[in-house]
Each structure stands twice: as structure tokens, then as C-alpha cells.
Amino acid sequence: MRFRRVWSLFRVRNNEFFRDRAALGWNFLFPVLVVFGFAFAFSGPSQKMFKVDVVGQDSPGLARDFLALPSVSSIGVKSVDEGLPKLRRHQVDMVLDAESVPPRYWINDSSPKGALLEKLLAAKPADSGFQRQTVEGREIRYVDWLIAGLLGMNMMFGSLFGVGYVIVRYRKSGVLKRLKATPIKPIEFVLAQVLSRLWIVLFTAVLVYAGTNFFLKFQMHGSYLTLFLVAAIGALSLISLGLVVAARTASEEFAGGLLNMLSSPMMFLSGVWFSLEGAHPVVQAFAKIFPLTHLVDAARLVMTEGAGMAQVAPQLSILGVSAVVFLALGAWSFRWE
Amino acid sequence: MATVLEARGLIKQFKNSRAVDGIDLVFPEGRCFGLLGPNGAGKTTTVEMLEGILAPTSGEVLYRGHPLDADFRKKSGIQFQNTALPDYLRVREALVLFRGFYDHGRSIEELLKACSLEDLVDRDIKKLSGGQRQRLLLALALVSDPDVVFLDEPTTGLDPQARRNFWDLVRKIKSEGKTVVLTTHYMEEAYILCDEIAILDRGRVIAQGSPDKLLREQFAGALVEIDVAAVSQELRLALPQPLFEREGRFEIPCASPAAIVRVLTEGGADLSSLRIRSQTLEDLFLVLTGQELRG
Numbered sequence: 001m002r003f004r005r006v007w008s009l010f011r012v013r014n015n016e017f018f019r020d021r022a023a024l025g026w027n028f029l030f031p032v033l034v035v036f037g038f039a040f041a042f043s044g045p046s047q048k049m050f051k052v053d054v055v056g057q058d059s060p061g062l063a064r065d066f067l068a069l070p071s072v073s074s075i076g077v078k079s080v081d082e083g084l085p086k087l088r089r090h091q092v093d094m095v096l097d098a099e100s101v102p103p104r105y106w107i108n109d110s111s112p113k114g115a116l117l118e119k120l121l122a123a124k125p126a127d128s129g130f131q132r133q134t135v136e137g138r139e140i141r142y143v144d145w146l147i148a149g150l151l152g153m154n155m156m157f158g159s160l161f162g163v164g165y166v167i168v169r170y171r172k173s174g175v176l177k178r179l180k181a182t183p184i185k186p187i188e189f190v191l192a193q194v195l196s197r198l199w200i201v202l203f204t205a206v207l208v209y210a211g212t213n214f215f216l217k218f219q220m221h222g223s224y225l226t227l228f229l230v231a232a233i234g235a236l237s238l239i240s241l242g243l244v245v246a247a248r249t250a251s252e253e254f255a256g257g258l259l260n261m262l263s264s265p266m267m268f269l270s271g272v273w274f275s276l277e278g279a280h281p282v283v284q285a286f287a288k289i290f291p292l293t294h295l296v297d298a299a300r301l302v303m304t305e306g307a308g309m310a311q312v313a314p315q316l317s318i319l320g321v322s323a324v325v326f327l328a329l330g331a332w333s334f335r336w337e
Numbered sequence: 338m339a340t341v342l343e344a345r346g347l348i349k350q351f352k353n354s355r356a357v358d359g360i361d362l363v364f365p366e367g368r369c370f371g372l373l374g375p376n377g378a379g380k381t382t383t384v385e386m387l388e389g390i391l392a393p394t395s396g397e398v399l400y401r402g403h404p405l406d407a408d409f410r411k412k413s414g415i416q417f418q419n420t421a422l423p424d425y426l427r428v429r430e431a432l433v434l435f436r437g438f439y440d441h442g443r444s445i446e447e448l449l450k451a452c453s454l455e456d457l458v459d460r461d462i463k464k465l466s467g468g469q470r471q472r473l474l475l476a477l478a479l480v481s482d483p484d485v486v487f488l489d490e491p492t493t494g495l496d497p498q499a500r501r502n503f504w505d506l507v508r509k510i511k512s513e514g515k516t517v518v519l520t521t522h523y524m525e526e527a528y529i530l531c532d533e534i535a536i537l538d539r540g541r542v543i544a545q546g547s548p549d550k551l552l553r554e555q556f557a558g559a560l561v562e563i564d565v566a567a568v569s570q571e572l573r574l575a576l577p578q579p580l581f582e583r584e585g586r587f588e589i590p591c592a593s594p595a596a597i598v599r600v601l602t603e604g605g606a607d608l609s610s611l612r613i614r615s616q617t618l619e620d621l622f623l624v625l626t627g628q629e630l631r632g
Contacts, residue, residue, distance in 0.1 A: 008437035012423050012430070019425035173421035178477075181390060181415040182438040183407070 001188055009184075009192030010199075013166075017200050027204055028211075031154040035147060035212045042142040050117050051075065051092040053083030056099035063096065063103075063127035069120060080106070088137025089304065093117055096130075106133040140304055144219040147212070148299035149272035151205050155231065156266055156292045158201045159238035160245070160259050163193055167246035168255040171337070180336035190331045194239050201235045202228075221306030227299060229309070233316055234295030237323035241291065243330030250337070266292040294318045338365040339401075341485055341516045342387060346396035349382050349540075356382040358540035359396075364485075369507070369517040371531035373524070373618075375626065379540040380520040381418055381489055387518060388415050388487050400485075411439060414478035416471075418489040418520075422462055428473055429458040432480065439481040452476040452506060468499030475506060485516045492526060504530060524618035534618075538626045548618055555621050558592040563601065564610035572604035581623055590616060590624065 018024060049071040056062065057076045067074045075092070077083045083095035087106055093113040095106040105121065107114030121127060170176050179189060206228075212218075220227075241262065249255045269276070269283065270292035276284050287293045298315035301307035309316075342364035349357040357379045364370050374380045385391040387398055389405040400409050422431055432445050449455050452472045457465065465473060471491055478486055488507070492500040500523075507530055511517055521527055527534050528548045535545040544551055565585050568576070573587075577597070581588040591597050594613045601608060 005438055008434050012426060012434050015430070016423050016425050170421075170423075174417065174419055175421045175423060177390070178415075178417060178420045178422065181388065181410065181413075181417070182435065183410045184438050 001185060001191075005184055005188045006192045006195070009189060010196045013193060013196035014199065017162075017196070027158070028208060031150060031204075031208045032212055034154075035143065035150055035208070035216070038146055038150070039141075039143040039212075039216050042146075050094070050113055050120075052094045052096055052117070053077045053086065053092045055080055055083070055095070055097045059098035059103075062098040063121060063124065063130065065124040066121050066127045067096075072117075072120070084135055085305075088135050090137070090139030102129055102131050104131045104133050106135055108137055109134045110136060110138060138219060140219055143216060145300065145304060146273070147209070147216075147218050148303055149270075149296050151209060151231075152234065152270070152292055152296040152299060153267055153272045154208070155201050155205055155235050155295070156238050156270075157263060158204060159197060159235050160242040160263055162197045162200065162242065163239050164242035164245040164255055164259050165252070167193060167243070168249050168252050171246075171250050172252060176336045186334045186336065187331055190243065190334055194236070194243060194327065197239050197242075198232070198235055201239070202232060205231055205235075218303065220303050222302035222308065226307070226309050226312065227302045230295065230298045230302060230312060230316065230319075233319045233323060234291060234298070237291040237295075237319045237326060240323050240326030240330055244326050244333070247330050247333040248335050266290045269293070271296050291319055291322055338367070340364065341366045341401060342518070343399040343402075344383075344387060344396065345399070347383065347386055347393050347398070348395045349379075349386060349391065350394040356540055357386070357393075360537075360540070360542055362535060362542070362545075364516055364518060365533075366516055367511070367514045368532040369511050369519060369530050371527040371534035372518070372520040372537060373522065373527055373534055373622070374520075374537035375522065375622075378537040380522075380537055382540075383537065384487055384489050384518060384520050388413060390415070411441075411481055412484040414481060414483035414486045416474045416478040416486075416488045416491055418493070420474060424463070426462050427458070428454055428460050428462060428465070431462055431473060432476060435477045435480045442481040443479065448476045448479060451479065451509065453502070466499075467495050468502060471495065471499075471503060472506065475503075479510070483515065485518065486510055488517065488519045490520055490522070492521070492523065500526070524622065528618050536622065536625055543625050544621075551621055552616055552618065555616075555624055558590070559594050559613050560616050560620060561589045561591060561594050561597045562586050562610075562612045562614070563606065563608070567607040567610055568601070569604065569606070572601070572606055575600055575604060579624065583623070586610070588620070588623075590620065 050073065052067065052072055052074045054062070054067065054074045054076055055078070066072065080095060080097050083092060084106060086092045087095050087108050090108060090111055093107070093111060094117045097104045107118055118132070121130065242259070245255055245258045245262070249258070269287045270290050271287065272292070276287055294315040298312040301312055340363050344360055344362040347357050347360040348355070360383055372380045372383060382391065386393045389398065389409055398405050400412065426434070429445065432448055436442055436445060449458060452475055454472055454476060457469060462470070462473060475491065492503050495503065504526065507517060507519070519530060531548060533545070533547055534551065535542045537543070546554070563586065565582060565587055568587060576587070576589060577591065579590065589597055598611070601611070
């Protein structure tokens with residue numbers, strides 16, 4: 001293998017992408033529009049003013065008068081540990097534990113709603129005797145949670161179609177036949193395509209993130225290096241999957257169908273738009289076969305919970321192994337014709 | 338003269354048809370060898386097996402006495418009939434890209450000059466005219482300074498001026514001592530460029546030799562042409578065979594035109610459309626295959 005040949009093809013493929021102005025503009029504009037669209041669509045107040053996680057809904061010590069208030073919506077949870085992370089992220093405003101002795105409640109000191117709820121609780125004499133506890137944590141907006149999913153989805157489309165569709169087009173138009181008549185080896189061609197797409201997908205993702213972050217100031221609790229690594233290995237896995245589709249297919253329609261068959265379920269089942277926590281266990285298990293699920297999962301852990309390399313190691317390993325398997329399969333089955 | 342390329346018993350069987358049905362050819366060094374035939378005769382299939390792009394069903398191709406191997410890619414330059422390049426590529430970039438595939442070869446400047454592309458270096462290849470595009474594809478075929486150059490219908494669709502310019506380039510390549518394998522369905526092109534031709538029909542070689550030799554072998558004399566309308570039914574039966582009808586005219590190859598003219602005169606034909614000319618490869622083709630080359 002000659003790196004010079006890979007480099008020649010890598011540069012040509014990059015040029016092809018960056019010189020197609022219309023497609024280039026759309027590649028950047030589309031994800032930005034989606035991010036801003038969701039940021040504004042979900043920035044309004046929720047219907048009930050206050051959300052309270054309650055442990056022990058059947059306990060005699062429950063603050064029934066307080067929870068019966070029309071502006072309070074209560075959600076039953078199994079343990080305090082389940083409610084506290086949500087409280088830290090401002091997804092709920094209070095956690096109430098009626099099972100403990102004495103009964104306790106938690107509020108988030110940085111949430112004004114928590115202070116108001118505390119007053120409401122104190123105003124119900126029948127519900128007195130609760131002990132005050134506090135947690136700290138900034139609010140997580142839907143867009144803070146969503147950004148990892150949106151960028152992941154955009155990378156998924158760019159990776160699958162950018163390699164899958166382009167190679168099939170090359171094959172159909174005769175570019176591959178011309179290359180076959182040169183000393184280029186299949187592995188050199190495949191490597192150039194994968195590397196070029198990896199560079200393009202990451203470049204786009206970084207630019208879209210930086211551009212939208214400038215206005216929306218996403219919560220980022222982890223390290224950018226870890227996040228970048230998650231993105232890079234995830235993209236490599238998705239690109240290699242696209243390569244498997246394109247390795248022998250000669251029809252653009254067929255390739256398009258296959259790519260849609262892969263991308264559509266990923267778009268809806270990989271946790272891009274909503275968390276799969278409450279979904280049917282079968283759906284949850286099924287979603288695990290998609291690289292995008294692990295990519296979004298890991299990116300979200302890094303961003304919203306500040307997870308380090310060790311905490312996202314399981315996801316990184318799955319993505320890394322799948323990338324190697326897909327890449328090997330794609331390169332092995334690749335044909336010029 | 339050394340043999341550069343040799344085809345032995347080439348057969349290519351596709352699912353429903355036998356495109357090439359047993360072809361043996363020898364390509365001497367430094368010559369331009371033409372493969373002629375009507376559409377579907379098996380020219381492109383044959384040339385792609387010679388290039389090593391297509392594997393024969395049976396038979397073999399030898400380059401300087403050895404079966405084709407990976408090294409042959411460096412020794413051969415190919416201009417396909419239908420070829421595509423990546424989009425948004427400029428002329429110089431295309432040459433740099435292909436030059437990068439080879440360890441040895443010609444310099445970009447040399448190639449630009451050799452193929453008259455100096456004024457087009459920064460042109461988007463999509464914006465090239467037909468002739469300019471073919472010159473670029475030729476330059477790409479020459480980038481490794483190959484021993485053998487394959488040109489598959491390189492002038493199809495070009496206007497006469499562009500075609501003539503292209504012929505000059507091919508002559509230049511020949512003068513450098515390279516072996517050229519050319520497929521074409523333009524008889525004039527084959528006559529002007531080729532030292533030797535093989536005429537293919539239905540996957541077989543039906544005639545082979547230098548253009549002049551083939552013409553001499555097949556045609557002793559001249560060709561008499563006259564409008565079909567000028568010849569009555571009875572007179573037509575009186576004319577000697579073979580007799581071809583092409584584009585509203587009868588064509589009668591013959592050793593002695595005087596005899597034919599006498600028959601026509603005595604038969605009362607209107608001689609205003611009569612013409613006597615020497616035979617061309619086009620006529621030869623008609624005689625050999627019974628069909629027109631571009632039919």
C-alpha cells in the first residue's frame with residue numbers, strides 16, 4: 001500500500017465535497033436549522049408549573065394536601081436515587097421521600113421553583129414534619145439533551161450516504177473502472193474514501209456544534225477530547241457500515257433503499273429525539289444493534305453528566321469493534337465492477 | 338519485430354451471448370493495430386480482455402510472453418469508450434491525481450503539451466468540449482509513459498476537425514515507438530492510423546492484414562455506382578454479382594468498369610448518376626460482413 005496514492009484520492013474526494021456549493025451549504029445549514037428549531041420549540045413553560053418526584057406514594061406520612069395542589073404534578077419513583085439526578089438537572093423541582101423517618105424533601109438551591117415549592121409545602125400544616133435537604137445542579141434544557149442526538153443523526157446520514165451512495169455512483173458512472181485500470185489497490189481506494197468522509201463528517205459536526213453553541217451555550221460537563229473521540233469512533237463505525245452497503249452494489253436505487261433501511265430505524269430508535277428509558281424492553285434491546293445508539297448514548301453521558309473516558313468505555317468499545325468489523329467486511333468484499 | 342501483446346483463443350461468454358468467440362491476435366511492437374467491426378461485433382469486449390480489465394472465459398493474453406499481471410497496469414495506458422472522473426476536478430488536478438498513482442511516468446507539463454491542454458489547465462473537466470475531453474483522457478492514458486496504449490473508439494462523436502486533431506496526437510504517440518491498439522468504426526480513421534487491422538464480426542476475426550493488403554486481396558478493380566432508380570428490373574438481373582444496394586444506389590465491385598458500363602448503356606440506363614471510384618475499407622467491410630459499419 002502506498003500512502004501517496006491514498007492521499008491523492010483523499011484530496012480529490014475532499015475537493016469534490018467542498019466544491020459542490022449547494023450540497024455543502026445544505027450540509028451545514030440543515031443541522032443548524034434543526035438545532036435552533038428545537039431550541040425554540042421547547043423553550044416554553046410546561047403545562048403544570050411544578051414537578052415532584054415522590055417516593056412511597058402509599059405511605060401514611062404522604063403530604064397529600066400539598067400534592068393535591070392544582071399546580072403540582074407528582075410522579076411516583078422507586079427511590080430517592082432515581083429522583084435526585086433529575087432534580088440536579090432541573091427536570092423535576094422537588095423530590096419527596098415519605099418512607100423515611102422523619103420524611104424528607106430535596107430541592108435544588110439554584111432553582112427558584114424549588115424555593116416556591118418549599119413555601120407551598122410549609123403552608124400546609126397537615127404536611128409538616130418534613131426535613132429539608134438540598135442538591136446542586138444547573139438546569140438541563142431539552143436542547144442540551146437533544147444536541148448530541150441531532151449531531152449524531154447528522155453524522156449518521158453523512159457517513160452512510162456519503163460513502164455508500166458516492167461509491168455506488170462512482171461504480172455506475174465508470175470512475176471505478178477507470179481506477180481499476182491503474183495500479184491503485186482496492187484497499188487504497190477504500191481507505192481514501194473512509195478517511196475523506198471521516199474528515200468531512202467531523203469537520204461538519206465541529207462547525208455546527210461551535211456555531212450553535214455560540215448562541216445556545218450548551219451544557220458541557222465533560223471534556224471535549226472525550227466527546228471528539230466518541231464522535232470520531234462513532235463516525236468511523238457508521239462510515240464503515242456505509243462501505244459494506246457500497247462494496248458490491250451497482251444500482252443507486254438499490255443502495256438508496258438499503259441505506260434508508262439502515263438510517264430510518266436509527267433515526268427513530270437510537271434515542272435521538274427522546275430517551276428510550278421508558279420504551280418496551282424489546283425496543284431497547286433492538287436499539288442496541290445500531291452504532292448510533294451507542295454514539296448518542298456516550299456523547300450525552302459526556303455532555304450532561306461529565307462522564308470521562310472510563311465511563312464511556314463500554315460504548316467506545318462497541319463502536320470501535322463494530323468499526324473494525326464493518327471496515328474489514330467492506331474492504332474484503334469490495335469490487336471495482 | 339518483437340511481439341508486445343498476444344491473444345490466444347480468447348472466448349468471452351456472457352449469460353445469454355458469446356461476445357467473443359475464439360480470437361487469436363498478435364500485436365507487433367511500435368505498430369498501430371486497429372480492431373474494426375460494427376456495433377456489437379465484440380470490439381470492446383476483446384479490447385477489455387487485452388487490457389486485463391475483463392477476464393476471458395477461456396484463452397489467455399500474453400504481454401511480452403508472460404500472462405498479464407499487476408505490473409501490466411504500469412506498462413499500459415487505457416482510454417475507455419465511456420469513462421467518468423470524479424466531479425469538480427480541473428484538468429491539471431486530474432493529471433496530478435493519475436500521475437500520483439504511478440512511481441514513474443511523464444511530467445504534468447510534458448503531458449499538457451503533448452495533448453495540447455496548456456490553455457485548459459484550470460478548466461473544470463465537466464466544461465470541456467468533446468475533443469478537449471478526449472485529449473485529457475488520452476493524456477491520462479499516457480501519464481505512466483506506457484508501452485502499450487489502448488484507445489477504445491476515441492473519436493466517436495467528435496466533429497471532423499477535432500477528429501483530425503486527435504489523429505495527429507495518435508501519430509505522435511506512434512512516432513515515440515509505442516504500440517497502439519485502436520478500436521473504431523470509422524474506416525477512414527483505421528486507414529489513416531493503422532498499420533494493421535483486424536475486422537471483427539459476431540465475435541470472430543473475419544479478415545486481418547494491412548489496410549492496403551486487405552483492399553488488394555478483396556478488390557481487383559474498381560467500384561461502379563449508379564442510382565437504383567436509373568436501373569430497370571430487367572437490367573438489374575443482367576448486372577453481375579455481387580451487387581450491393583446502399584443509400585439508394587447500386588454498388589458493383591468489378592475488375593473492369595468498362596464491361597459494366599457497356600451493360601448499363603445497352604440496357605438503356607440513365608448514366609447521369611454513374612460514378613466509378615476505387616474501393617475503400619468501408620466497401621470491404623460491406624463485402625465481408627454484408628452490413629454497414631455504422632448500421
